[in-house]
Amino acid sequence: MADTVRRQAPFPQQRACDADPPRLVSYVLPVFNEEAGIRRFHEELTAAVSARPEYDFEFVYVNDGSDDGSLAQLHEMAEHDPRVRVVDFSRNFGHQIAITAGLDHATGDAVIIMDTDLQDPPKVSLELIDTWADGAEIVSARRRTRRDTAFKRLTAHTYYRVLRRCADVEIPVDTGDFRLLDRRAAEELRGFRERSRFIRGMVASMGFRHAEVLFDRDERVAGETKYPMRKMLRLAADGVTSFSTAPLKLITRMGFVSLALAMLGITYAVALRVFFPAITVSGWTMLMVAMLFLGGVQMLSLGVIGSYIGRIYSEVQQRPLYIVRKVIRHDQD
Numbered sequence: 001m002a003d004t005v006r007r008q009a010p011f012p013q014q015r016a017c018d019a020d021p022p023r024l025v026s027y028v029l030p031v032f033n034e035e036a037g038i039r040r041f042h043e044e045l046t047a048a049v050s051a052r053p054e055y056d057f058e059f060v061y062v063n064d065g066s067d068d069g070s071l072a073q074l075h076e077m078a079e080h081d082p083r084v085r086v087v088d089f090s091r092n093f094g095h096q097i098a099i100t101a102g103l104d105h106a107t108g109d110a111v112i113i114m115d116t117d118l119q120d121p122p123k124v125s126l127e128l129i130d131t132w133a134d135g136a137e138i139v140s141a142r143r144r145t146r147r148d149t150a151f152k153r154l155t156a157h158t159y160y161r162v163l164r165r166c167a168d169v170e171i172p173v174d175t176g177d178f179r180l181l182d183r184r185a186a187e188e189l190r191g192f193r194e195r196s197r198f199i200r201g202m203v204a205s206m207g208f209r210h211a212e213v214l215f216d217r218d219e220r221v222a223g224e225t226k227y228p229m230r231k232m233l234r235l236a237a238d239g240v241t242s243f244s245t246a247p248l249k250l251i252t253r254m255g256f257v258s259l260a261l262a263m264l265g266i267t268y269a270v271a272l273r274v275f276f277p278a279i280t281v282s283g284w285t286m287l288m289v290a291m292l293f294l295g296g297v298q299m300l301s302l303g304v305i306g307s308y309i310g311r312i313y314s315e316v317q318q319r320p321l322y323i324v325r326k327v328i329r330h331d332q333d
Contacts, residue, residue, distance in 0.1 A: 022055050023055055023110070024057070024058060024110075025049075025055050025057050025108050025110050025111075025112065025129060026057075026058045026059075026060055026107060026110070027045070027059045027111075027112050027125070028060050028062070028106055028112065028114075029060065029062065029115075030064055031061050031063050031064060031070050031116050032063075032064040032065065032066055032095070032098070033066045033067065033070060034070050035066070035069040037117060037118060038074070038077075038116055041116045041117070042059070042084075048122040048125065048126060049125075055129065058107065059084045060087065060105050061074050061077075061084065061085070062086075062102045063088045063089060064093060064097075064098040065092030071086075071088060082330060085327065085328070085329045086327065087102065087105055087324055087327055088327070088328060089101070089322055089325065090323040090325045093321070093322045093323075095177075096177075096199055097197065097321055099199055100197065100199075100321055101324065103181075103190055109182075109183045110129065110181065110182055111181045111186045112125050112129075113177050113178065113179055113199075114177075114178045115177070115178070120141065120176075120217070121215065127215075128141060128179070128180040131211050131213055135209065136182075136210065136211035137182040137185050137208040137210070138179065138180070138206075138210045138211070139179060139210075139212070139213060140172055140175045140203075140210065141175065141213050142172065142174050142213065142214050143174045143176070143217045145216045145217065171201050172200075172204065175212070184208070185203075185206060188206050189206065193321065195321060196311050250304075251301045254297055255297075255301075258294055261293070
């Protein structure tokens, strides 16, 4: 009964009379070398949304510089489905930038971000829509289980919890980019134009009414993962440096620890000299250990500081986030 009452009394911005047109839901779908599975994904997605005839849908595919047959298949899909729009990049700009371009081109009352490898089940997106209809402005799909290697599950579990403790905003754990944004939230997110992007953190920083939907993440149906270890580490670093100054604070703590150890070493050397002058102490081993330790701390500190300075340098260049070669659409307009 409570659910029935809640559906009959939506938030004011969602009230609509019978004469109003159906609300539009946009799907933002980044694509990079998904030739083997993109057609199957589109078939399952269109089959899923057919269960919600009360909404209109558009599918914004962003071709992120694919060098296989993905673009040709997207062309064909656009020819046969007027709801499909293809944003074709001039080169590969990365997953987070592709999501940004999709948001820039989406026109719906709500926007759903999801990958096209079928690890995010299209049917779960309907639950996001239902939760949005009940009044939530941001709906995140939280992974209850995931069919990945034990190493990836462990590192992801650890990373999200460490990030949550370090970050200046509360970032939901076990959630990726699979989520729904209300039109207002999507418009606010479009205003975030930094180059080193960690979208799940940006979404968390905006606030709004937030809800979660639990789901079981499936295996990739075809092709290889587009997030190897190198890209995962880069995304993890972007998440930390975008929403936390903990690495800089850690440098200060390491400096105090190094100073304390150096004082202990000095005390030890002076004590030997004053109280045990007969003992021959070469000091070579201790000297090398101290030099190597302090040198390592200094290099690590410079690396962390360099990461933040590099982000500043990249931002002040003010280069475009992406370049679109063309937008493909075969509707009546």
